[in-house]
Amino acid sequence: MVGVSTLVATVLGIPVGVLLQLTAPGGLRPRPWPHKLLGFVVDLGRAMPFLILLVVLTSITRTVIGVSIGPTAAIVPLSVGAVPFVARLVQNVLSEVHVAAVEAAVTTGASTLRIVRSVLLGESLPALINAIGVTAIALLGYSAMAGVLGGGGLGDLAVRLGYQRFDDRVLWSTVAVLAVVATVIQFVFNRAARGVDRRRHASV
Amino acid sequence: MITVENLTKSFVGASGPVNALNGVDLNVQAGTVLGVVGPSGAGKSTLARCVALLERPDSGAIRVDGTDLVSLGGTALRAARRQIGVVPQGDSLLRQRTAAGNVALPLEAAGVAGPQRRTRVAELLDLVGLTDKADSYPDQLSGGQRQRIAVARALAASPSVLLADEPTSALDPETTGSVLTVLDRARAELGVTVLVVTHDMGVVRRICDDIAVLEQGRVVEHGKVLDLVADAGSRTAASLLPAVDQNPAADSAHDRVADVVLVGFAAVGALLPEAASRFGVELNLLGGGLTRLAETPVARFRVGLRGDRADSALEWISDAGAAVQRTPKGPQGVAA
Numbered sequence: 001m002v003g004v005s006t007l008v009a010t011v012l013g014i015p016v017g018v019l020l021q022l023t024a025p026g027g028l029r030p031r032p033w034p035h036k037l038l039g040f041v042v043d044l045g046r047a048m049p050f051l052i053l054l055v056v057l058t059s060i061t062r063t064v065i066g067v068s069i070g071p072t073a074a075i076v077p078l079s080v081g082a083v084p085f086v087a088r089l090v091q092n093v094l095s096e097v098h099v100a101a102v103e104a105a106v107t108t109g110a111s112t113l114r115i116v117r118s119v120l121l122g123e124s125l126p127a128l129i130n131a132i133g134v135t136a137i138a139l140l141g142y143s144a145m146a147g148v149l150g151g152g153g154l155g156d157l158a159v160r161l162g163y164q165r166f167d168d169r170v171l172w173s174t175v176a177v178l179a180v181v182a183t184v185i186q187f188v189f190n191r192a193a194r195g196v197d198r199r200r201h202a203s204v
Numbered sequence: 205m206i207t208v209e210n211l212t213k214s215f216v217g218a219s220g221p222v223n224a225l226n227g228v229d230l231n232v233q234a235g236t237v238l239g240v241v242g243p244s245g246a247g248k249s250t251l252a253r254c255v256a257l258l259e260r261p262d263s264g265a266i267r268v269d270g271t272d273l274v275s276l277g278g279t280a281l282r283a284a285r286r287q288i289g290v291v292p293q294g295d296s297l298l299r300q301r302t303a304a305g306n307v308a309l310p311l312e313a314a315g316v317a318g319p320q321r322r323t324r325v326a327e328l329l330d331l332v333g334l335t336d337k338a339d340s341y342p343d344q345l346s347g348g349q350r351q352r353i354a355v356a357r358a359l360a361a362s363p364s365v366l367l368a369d370e371p372t373s374a375l376d377p378e379t380t381g382s383v384l385t386v387l388d389r390a391r392a393e394l395g396v397t398v399l400v401v402t403h404d405m406g407v408v409r410r411i412c413d414d415i416a417v418l419e420q421g422r423v424v425e426h427g428k429v430l431d432l433v434a435d436a437g438s439r440t441a442a443s444l445l446p447a448v449d450q451n452p453a454a455d456s457a458h459d460r461v462a463d464v465v466l467v468g469f470a471a472v473g474a475l476l477p478e479a480a481s482r483f484g485v486e487l488n489l490l491g492g493g494l495t496r497l498a499e500t501p502v503a504r505f506r507v508g509l510r511g512d513r514a515d516s517a518l519e520w521i522s523d524a525g526a527a528v529q530r531t532p533k534g535p536q537g538v539a540a
Contacts, residue, residue, distance in 0.1 A: 100292050105309060108309055122298065200343035
């Protein structure tokens, strides 16, 4: 549930984030109005409480997945909720790429698409991987909420068997398992980000 | 060959518009090195950014081999950019790519296929003397090595013009030498026309054939370095030639005192002694010294002459090709 929605959110969120950065003032293709419009839509998506999104998207989920309840169905609202989140993270990461490196690529006559790929995304790969890790853990939290509405999974377990049946042992064990999962996700993404990082860092 | 014609550019500043460039004209012959110098705020960076086609000038033309590049847009502009290799100011390498990967970037942009790309990258790494650093990442290289990789990258797509914006500003004297050597090799071995924007007269001294002095957005001096140094009143001479200390006591002990600028091997070695013996005058060096502009020795000496034929001796020196400027002397000169 978390894995697939993270993947979907990444695949959809990166292009939106790239578009946000390209059209931003000082970007490679500054377009003030489309930028503001896109930014507004993205922020609207982020402002929307996830619980509301879950309910609102029920009918769409049924069309896409076939069912509106269960772990597979939860993928749709989870992904949709995370796309704007990923988009903003990606834009922030891309805006940190050194301007001299971007201009150097411009002077080589490279196309915008190539600059996006080789320079913007290439240079920020470690930060992008970290951003996806942050997204995955945020989705882990959201997925617990989805559990309440029949999404299944660990959150579902914690609420139904733990909270509602007053079984503190189940409740806290589930939370502990979630904590371990979050830690493992963070560790894996940290490792991956460091693995692709070619820059020198202060090691104190 | 690159020419810049009547280039103007202004920016909106805090207190109204700022004219960064006020009609700049430049002309760099194929296979020569032009140094654009000037104090900070003279418009050097704006000029460099306009020539790099990163900034669109308000008016004027930038012609590479005759074609004006200013008015281009879209695909034509991208193609035009390949004619001008740029070494941008500051660190501009991709830190996530190896040295070889950075040099390959313009070739990827130009759509050069893999095997040819690798051959070309190897050639360029060899040109800048960093073959052994091909697989190193920028953070593993020194500042001078990074800058040489930036030069190799700028040359990768075989541009006819190489533009370097302050290529040595962050480097110590020794590494500056290695970067300048690479620029000089580019001109000598690839026949590239080089335009160096710099605040460092040492760059002009070492590699430039021509110089353009920029002040307040205007070119106030433009010509061959060796011609301009012989012109005593030029800014180029003032900043490139050895300084002459004022010594009124020594001046007044001679009949004639003059500043003599000598260019070239023969002149520096033999002219003054021969003048002395030919006209039977006593000729003393009062100050100045010898320097070297690229491969050419250049001297500026303050000489004092004693003897009846001192004026004739100075005229003979002047006729032999040296630039002679007499300084006022005698009781009046000392008093003033």
